[in-house]
Amino acid sequence: MCGIFGVMDKRRQMMDGSGIREALSIMNERGSGEGAGYVAYGIYPDYRDCYALHVFFDNPGKSKAIVDATLEQWGTIEHDEAIPTCDQPNLKANCTPWRYFFKPDASLAPGSASPEKDVVTSIVMQINASANGAEIVSSGKNVGLFKASGWPEDVADYYRIQDYEGYIWLAHNRYATSNPELWERPDPFNLHDWSVVENGKTTTYGANRRYVESFGYNCSTGTDSEVIAYLIDLLTRKHGLGIDLAIRALAPPYWDEIDRMPEAEQNLNRALRFAYGSATMNGPFTVVAANPDTMIGFTDRGKLRPMVVGECGDRLYIASEETAIRAMEPCVESIRRPAAGEPVIGRVAP
Amino acid sequence: MSSNFGSMPLRYRITIDREQCMECGRCVENCPYGVFRWDGNRILINSRNCTACHRCLTYCPRDAIMLQEHPCDYRSHPVWTRAVRESIYNQSRTGKIILAGMGSVANLPIIFDHLMLDACQVTTPPTDPLREPVELRTYLGKKPSKLDFTQKPNGDVELSTELTPNLMLETPIMLGHMSYGALSLNAHVAMARAAKETGTYMGTGEGGLHPGLYPYQDRMIVQVASGRFGVNVDYLERGAAIELKLGQGAKPGIGGHLPGEKVSADVSRTRMIPQGSDAISPAPHHDIYGIEDLPQLVNSVKEATERKKPIFAKIAAVNNNAENVAAVARSGVDAIAIDGFRGGTGAAPRVFRDHVGIPIEVAIATADQELRKQGLRNEVSLIACGSIRESTDVIKAIALGADAVYIGTAALVAMGCRVCGNCYQGLCPWGIATQRPDLVARLDPDVASKQIANLIHAWTLEITELMGAAGINSIESLRGNRDRLRGYMLDEGLLEILDVKSVGA
Numbered sequence: 087m088c089g090i091f092g093v094m095d096k097r098r099q100m101m102d103g104s105g106i107r108e109a110l111s112i113m114n115e116r117g118s119g120e121g122a123g124y125v126a127y128g129i130y131p132d133y134r135d136c137y138a139l140h141v142f143f144d145n146p147g148k149s150k151a152i153v154d155a156t157l158e159q160w161g162t163i164e165h166d167e168a169i170p171t172c173d174q175p176n177l178k179a180n181c182t183p184w185r186y187f188f189k190p191d192a193s194l195a196p197g198s199a200s201p202e203k204d205v206v207t208s209i210v211m212q213i214n215a216s217a218n219g220a221e222i223v224s225s226g227k228n229v230g231l232f233k234a235s236g237w238p239e240d241v242a243d244y245y246r247i248q249d250y251e252g253y254i255w256l257a258h259n260r261y262a263t264s265n266p267e268l269w270e271r272p273d274p275f276n277l278h279d280w281s282v283v284e285n286g287k288t289t290t291y292g293a294n295r296r297y298v299e300s301f302g303y304n305c306s307t308g309t310d311s312e313v314i315a316y317l318i319d320l321l322t323r324k325h326g327l328g329i330d331l332a333i334r335a336l337a338p339p340y341w342d343e344i345d346r347m348p349e350a351e352q353n354l355n356r357a358l359r360f361a362y363g364s365a366t367m368n369g370p371f372t373v374v375a376a377n378p379d380t381m382i383g384f385t386d387r388g389k390l391r392p393m394v395v396g397e398c399g400d401r402l403y404i405a406s407e408e409t410a411i412r413a414m415e416p417c418v419e420s421i422r423r424p425a426a427g428e429p430v431i432g433r434v435a436p
Numbered sequence: 437m438s439s440n441f442g443s444m445p446l447r448y449r450i451t452i453d454r455e456q457c458m459e460c461g462r463c464v465e466n467c468p469y470g471v472f473r474w475d476g477n478r479i480l481i482n483s484r485n486c487t488a489c490h491r492c493l494t495y496c497p498r499d500a501i502m503l504q505e506h507p508c509d510y511r512s513h514p515v516w517t518r519a520v521r522e523s524i525y526n527q528s529r530t531g532k533i534i535l536a537g538m539g540s541v542a543n544l545p546i547i548f549d550h551l552m553l554d555a556c557q558v559t560t561p562p563t564d565p566l567r568e569p570v571e572l573r574t575y576l577g578k579k580p581s582k583l584d585f586t587q588k589p590n591g592d593v594e595l596s597t598e599l600t601p602n603l604m605l606e607t608p609i610m611l612g613h614m615s616y617g618a619l620s621l622n623a624h625v626a627m628a629r630a631a632k633e634t635g636t637y638m639g640t641g642e643g644g645l646h647p648g649l650y651p652y653q654d655r656m657i658v659q660v661a662s663g664r665f666g667v668n669v670d671y672l673e674r675g676a677a678i679e680l681k682l683g684q685g686a687k688p689g690i691g692g693h694l695p696g697e698k699v700s701a702d703v704s705r706t707r708m709i710p711q712g713s714d715a716i717s718p719a720p721h722h723d724i725y726g727i728e729d730l731p732q733l734v735n736s737v738k739e740a741t742e743r744k745k746p747i748f749a750k751i752a753a754v755n756n757n758a759e760n761v762a763a764v765a766r767s768g769v770d771a772i773a774i775d776g777f778r779g780g781t782g783a784a785p786r787v788f789r790d791h792v793g794i795p796i797e798v799a800i801a802t803a804d805q806e807l808r809k810q811g812l813r814n815e816v817s818l819i820a821c822g823s824i825r826e827s828t829d830v831i832k833a834i835a836l837g838a839d840a841v842y843i844g845t846a847a848l849v850a851m852g853c854r855v856c857g858n859c860y861q862g863l864c865p866w867g868i869a870t871q872r873p874d875l876v877a878r879l880d881p882d883v884a885s886k887q888i889a890n891l892i893h894a895w896t897l898e899i900t901e902l903m904g905a906a907g908i909n910s911i912e913s914l915r916g917n918r919d920r921l922r923g924y925m926l927d928e929g930l931l932e933i934l935d936v937k938s939v940g941a
Binding site: 263286287288289290291292293295296297300325326327328331340341342350353354356357358359360361363364366367368369370387388390 | 556910
């Protein structure tokens with residue numbers, strides 16, 4: 087049981103975080119008050135060309151020097167500061183959220199089609215893999231992730247979510263099952279472009295992790311969403327799959343369905359299952375993910391977890407419950423419940 | 437020259453309850469080893485010939501026959517065990533290598549039995565296979581590591597990666613390679629029919645393909661071993677896949693031996709060797725003296741069959757297994773069968789069978805890990821074989837990293853084999869490992885194929901239930917999913933090699 091929520095404005099019109107806070111809070115029945123998180127695209131227009139690194143320091147006095155040194159080795163820090171927070175009575179802060187605006191040195195990843203992202207990926211893997219008291223929780227351009235151990239409204243107020251304006255928001259209300267005290271454990275998870283929230287618990291964490299780690303990713307938190315973020319990055323950026331095919335690789339149709347497809351489609355789907363058998367996710371899940379141009383939602387092929395889709399004007403909503411969509415958009419125009427295995431892909435207008 | 441050992445203690449003692457016995461003589465008819473004989477109206481017993489094959493017990497209508505193993509005690513000794521002493525008596529009498537049949541008898545821990553499976557409770561629901569699909573369909577062969585697409589003028593993308601041939605299995609259980617010659621034609625026909633019925637494949641072993649199996653050739657994996665018995669282009673073309681046998685788990689590093697007694701007229705024709713001659717396959721392939729020679733053999737077999745068939749290679753699990761597997765994976769083969777040290781055999785030198793090689797559980801785990809490390813995992817499928825005894829062994833092998841398994845001894849047992857281990861004598865009373873026509877006729881292929889198909893079906897159902905309980909509805913989500921295994925009473929070093937956590941972790 088977790089509650090997830092995503093909203094995208096197709097024309098990049100900005101939404102502040104207050105509506106998202108409302109939507110997430112109304113699903114408190116799905117959470118345990120031990121974790122909530124928000125991620126928003128478009129919140130750092132002044133630093134739009136920099137990678138915004140949100141970092142949790144156990145103790146900035148000890149760990150910040152390590153991160154500073156690592157970043158300076160891989161590029162230039164344009165600016166860094168503590169993320170503004172506002173103490174909440176019900177929230178026990180056990181780390182210091184910090185943000186860097188960073189320009190990676192592309193020449194350090196020669197031969198790569200996306201050198202900056204390779205550099206950022208390396209930094210995230212390096213920092214998060216080692217026990218240095220620092221955890222990079224988001225690392226994309228013009229995107230920022232805010233999460234903590236607590237109820238959604240307390241987490242939102244702690245970070246003053248209402249002060250941020252974004253055109254895509256994802257949010258997660260956590261029902262904790264392990265490490266409730268760790269602020270880096272709740273969803274969302276982010277790796278530069280992609281952010282992920284999940285309601286579910288896959289039965290393939292181990293297989294997926296072994297697969298993605300064989301490509302140099304390092305899963306440091308033992309959480310599904312971390313693996314999913316890396317899988318999506320691998321499949322779309324490194325293997326060049328369109329997001330529709332990447333989703334199909336992660337949650338493929340049954341063989342019986344593939345057998346009934348026209349030949350070309352059959353070949354394509356068989357090839358996807360052949361190539362990405364170890365990336366296939368199994369068990370119950372609904373995933374909502376976003377990058378700067380896209381918001382997607384998909385479920386396991388048995389749809390063991392809910393997914394509701396709403397549309398209103400330029401806004402696309404994907405949520406665990408209809409009530410969350412209505413909390414933010416009382417006059418929502420259409421509500422749909424996609425069939426099992428039917429993905430939802432929303433794209434921002436070019 | 438005779439020895440001074442005289443009569444050794446009996447291995448088995450057969451007794452007849454004379455009050456129950458009705459002197460029907462079925463035991464006399466059924467025992468090919470000559471344990472029973474008529475003396476006037478009375479049945480006499482020579483227990484010394486007994487192999488514990490149970491044929492007489494099975495056919496005694498009165499349950500009058502009883503068998504006892506080791507009826508005579510030696511002085512017990514923890515070092516100089518009965519087995520050790522008997523080997524010495526045997527070898528000091530004969531001066532020969534001791535041959536043994538079937539798999540290892542070394543009393544070593546079985547890793548499979550110390551691996552526990554996972555099941556879902558509340559954080560994740562189990563899948564109910566009665567109500568939801570659970571896919572066991574398995575494709576064996578090379579898979580692309582990534583896909584290429586071309587953009588069509590209308591904007592659609594089209595797959596441009598060509599898939600190489602794969603075998604499609606309805607269940608990840610195949611019937612392993614046991615040759616015609618070692619086994620009877622009826623046993624082969626029974627296995628072939630079972631493979632067809634259950635949507636899987638069977639290996640021919642190294643003995644060629646008898647015309648009686650042509651109707652099932654699309655279910656046969658034809659083997660090319662170092663002796664090249666029965667190999668010609670027709671043979672290669674008939675198979676659904678071709679397997680190059682480079683090693684065998686029961687006897688790593690040595691070749692095979694079919695005693696001349698088993699080379700009947702039919703076997704001689706199928707193997708293309710003279711009748712009654714011993715069929716001895718050399719230890720290496722004489723055209724593979726280094727790994728760089730293997731791709732040449734793979735390519736010539738591929739060319740001979742127009743690249744339409746997957747090519748398998750089978751190797752024995754030995755110390756540098758990971759290195760061997762990575763080397764073979766680069767040779768162009770589509771699947772690698774790894775045969776663990778408990779693998780079965782018709783005949784192997786006892787010292788090899790019981791002392792050479794490593795367990796299949798470790799071999800699969802290290803092979804899968806090494807292939808992933810080197811980015812080669814999709815180049816080949818991995819087939820685990822050598823002592824797969826039950827459905828849980830299958831599921832554990834797959835969770836450790838295998839794509840599918842071969843079963844050998846289990847299929848023989850399904851046909852009636854009692855694991856007496858005397859296959860090399862050629863007198864199998866069950867008609868399985870013999871060429872004597874009257875014995876072969878005892879095995880009805882219709883009945884035996886049904887029994888094997890039942891076994892595969894039953895295991896498939898059990899695997900489906902176990903996967904469902906683990907919340908996994910396709911076999912590729914089980915493959916290499918070591919997170920769903922826990923080691924119970926395995927030492928830390930072994931857990932690390934298997935990459936499996938301890939129970940409780």
